[in-house]
Amino acid sequence: MQAPFEASEAQPTPTMDASLGLPARSMWGVLGLVLLTVGSLGLAWLFPDATLMHFLWVGQIVPVLYLVLLWWGIQPADSDDDAI
Numbered sequence: 001m002q003a004p005f006e007a008s009e010a011q012p013t014p015t016m017d018a019s020l021g022l023p024a025r026s027m028w029g030v031l032g033l034v035l036l037t038v039g040s041l042g043l044a045w046l047f048p049d050a051t052l053m054h055f056l057w058v059g060q061i062v063p064v065l066y067l068v069l070l071w072w073g074i075q076p077a078d079s080d081d082d083a084i
Contacts, residue, residue: 023077025073025077029069029072029073032073033069036062036065040062044058
């Protein structure tokens with residue numbers, strides 16, 4: 001009969017800290033998405049009568065930039081990639 005499993009033999013459970021969170025590349029992607037969103041809102045606030053600019057920016061450019069940032073954020077970084 002085996003001895004009961006003791007807590008001292010158990011592997012420690014990881015705690016949530018900065019090193020176990022999102023990778024740096026993903027954090028930069030999220031930061032880019034936040035800045036793009038806040039910048040777009042600021043642009044709309046500063047130029048409320050520029051409807052063509054709003055359509056082109058919010059309806060055409062921002063969704064493409066969102067997709068590019070999301071794609072970039074989820075791509076695994078190369079092991080020799082020293083860039084941020």
